[in-house]
Amino acid sequence: MYQVVASDLDGTLLSPDHTLSPYAKETLKLLTARGVNFVFATGRHHVDVGQIRDNLEIKSYMITSNGARVHDTDGNLIFTHNLDRDIATDLFGIVHNNPDIVTNVYRDDEWFMNRHRPDEMRFFKEAVFNYSLYEPGLLDPEGISKVFFTCESHEALLPLEQAINARWGDRVNVSFSTLTCLEVMAGGVSKGHALEAVAKRLG
Known part of the structure; x- marks a missing residue:
């Protein structure tokens, strides 16, 4: 059984000054190191979120643009739903x-x-x-x-x-x-x- 943890960025992982605290960074690294599948689920753009993920040096799925894009842990686009x-x-x-x-x-x-x-x-x-x-x-x-x-x-x-x-x-x-x-x-x-x-x- 896979264990999945999903979190938004703004108002959740990011502090009021729009940065990741040392505690948040360490928590995400510990989660993924223990085999938990972490998912960023946010309204932000995947380019933005991808840089955050890479800077953390973790593997995670990315749900971006409020669900219009999904990228896998390697950054491959696996789902898209565009506006007409x-x-x-x-x-x-x-x-x-x-x-x-x-x-x-x-x-x-x-x-x-x-x-x-x-x-x-x-x-x-x-x-x-x-x-x-x-x-x-x-x-x-x-x-x-x-x-x-x-x-x-x-x-x-x-x-x-x-x-x-x-x-x-x-x-x-x-x-x-x-x-x-x-x-x-x-x-x-x-x-x-x-x-x-x-x-x-x-x-």
Whole structure:
């Protein structure tokens, strides 16, 4: 019987300053050394999480983009569930002209934003992961695991959440990871479903 331990990063393993404490690092190393199958299950991008894993020098599965991507212990992609191209294309520009809301796109190994927001980098203290700027009509919508919107006001994101759900229904999974971050994945995507896939693979 395999033993599996899964954990998020933000608000769980990572401290409030977005770093791994020495205790957290030692705990993860001890778990994996004892043969426990550890799984990162997070909304973060797999490039970011992969660096954290490699820096720890541990073997672990990675569930990223809230379940839209799963990588095995060797870093091989074993599951993917992308947003439909038409939905991704529309999301790229849905609030592009709103100066208060920043659009973020995770596409395969890349991260895009529609405008500079240097303070976003405070979340990446355990890895080096940088964004590129994009223009809505020029970004290829293939391979989009997640589109998310950040804003200092939760109330400003509520109409966007309602509009996305009204337009695409169960073709999308829309949720707030924090009060100031609205995330959109393909319908049916969740960390729970991805974890089930990992558990089946482990037997």
